[in-house]
Amino acid sequence: MEDVVTSDAVTSDAVTNDTVTSDVLTIAGTRLGSRLLLGTGGFPSLELMAEAIAASGSELVTVALRRVDPTARGSLVDVLADAGVRLLPNTAGCHTARDAVMTARMAREAFGTDWVKLEVIGDEDTLLPDAPELLRAAEELLEDGFVVLPYTTDDPVLARRLADLGCAAVMPLGSPIGSGMGIRNPYNIALIREAVDVPVVLDAGIGTASDAALAMELGCDAVMAASAISRAQDPVAMARAMRAAVSAGRLAHGAGRIPRRHYATPSTPEEGRAEFA
Amino acid sequence: MIVVNGQDSDVRAGETVAAVLVRMGLDAGARGVAVAVDGEVVPRADWSSYAVPEGAHVEVLTAMQGG
Numbered sequence: 080m081e082d083v084v085t086s087d088a089v090t091s092d093a094v095t096n097d098t099v100t101s102d103v104l105t106i107a108g109t110r111l112g113s114r115l116l117l118g119t120g121g122f123p124s125l126e127l128m129a130e131a132i133a134a135s136g137s138e139l140v141t142v143a144l145r146r147v148d149p150t151a152r153g154s155l156v157d158v159l160a161d162a163g164v165r166l167l168p169n170t171a172g173c174h175t176a177r178d179a180v181m182t183a184r185m186a187r188e189a190f191g192t193d194w195v196k197l198e199v200i201g202d203e204d205t206l207l208p209d210a211p212e213l214l215r216a217a218e219e220l221l222e223d224g225f226v227v228l229p230y231t232t233d234d235p236v237l238a239r240r241l242a243d244l245g246c247a248a249v250m251p252l253g254s255p256i257g258s259g260m261g262i263r264n265p266y267n268i269a270l271i272r273e274a275v276d277v278p279v280v281l282d283a284g285i286g287t288a289s290d291a292a293l294a295m296e297l298g299c300d301a302v303m304a305a306s307a308i309s310r311a312q313d314p315v316a317m318a319r320a321m322r323a324a325v326s327a328g329r330l331a332h333g334a335g336r337i338p339r340r341h342y343a344t345p346s347t348p349e350e351g352r353a354e355f356a
Numbered sequence: 357m358i359v360v361n362g363q364d365s366d367v368r369a370g371e372t373v374a375a376v377l378v379r380m381g382l383d384a385g386a387r388g389v390a391v392a393v394d395g396e397v398v399p400r401a402d403w404s405s406y407a408v409p410e411g412a413h414v415e416v417l418t419a420m421q422g423g
Contacts, residue, residue, distance in 0.1 A: 119423075120421045120422040121421070141422060143419070144418070146418075147416045147417065147418045149381050155388070155418075156388030169423065181395065185390035185397055185415075188399065189418065190388060257423075
């Protein structure tokens with residue numbers, strides 16, 4: 080099964096990490112060799128997670144912080160250290176700026192990184208961000224020296240406010256976390272790309288590879304995928320698909336697509352056509 | 357009574373944070389772990405000297421898979 084997928088027609092060129100083409104993503108002065116960020120949540124095992132990380136080529140992966148479970152098997156931190164990836168702790172599950180700030184401080188202590196994917200949730204059913212609390216938490220963490228990557232709505236104004244505060248990137252949602260509904264408002268995502276000077280990382284809502292490609296075509300600098308990979312029937316194959324999609328979307332964005340037209344435009348010239356009497 | 361991760365514990369006032377970690381089956385300097393006592397982060401460097409006061413609420417957190 081594994082081999083069938085690997086030896087598929089996708090050439091290594093199509094999935095080469097961007098370092099090779101010197102089209103490198105830089106966040107807060109740190110160069111990342113991949114434009115795909117991976118969430119570690121939802122994998123059925125640490126082994127499968129490690130395999131998927133390798134297949135994705137991702138160099139930046141998120142982790143959450145929870146109470147120590149004495150019965151837990153295997154060490155996530157050790158597995159991620161072996162994978163050689165940079166950790167991006169999140170503040171998932173926090174509903175107030177106060178909780179998010181405290182969680183970020185704990186993460187800094189636990190993982191020795193001042194990077195944080197800032198999530199402040201305002202609604203249990205949709206897990207949509209709470210904008211005022213998000214701004215408050217971002218401001219406090221930035222004052223405290225954190226490199227803040229906020230999970231935000233697809234609102235260009237909010238994204239600009241976050242960037243103006245000094246956030247290192249913005250992470251707008253395509254659709255609610257884990258919904259797999261893709262990018263519901265591509266127009267807004269493109270507007271966000273125009274509105275801020277920091278990297279835009281499409282976060283949340285990715286369902287399959289075409290969603291990731293679309294995000295990149297819209298001008299996003301990177302894509303973050305979690306459930307789309309970890310809960311796919313074959314997470315390793317989906318990790319590979321996402322990697323190829325991000326690469327393809329990036330290339331297409333740079334290549335400049337043709338404009339959409341209502342009617343056909345022939346690609347074969349009219350001139351020199353034969354006239355059969 | 358000292359509460360650790362939301363549960364009443366046998367930890368006695370005056371025990372160090374490092375001792376609490378050992379009680380939980382962790383190394384005294386466990387990597388990927390953070391500790392807060394009464395809402396304040398206890399820096400790793402202070403674990404072996406920080407004495408947990410009576411009535412304290414201790415949170416011991418570690419990495420968990422998450423998006």
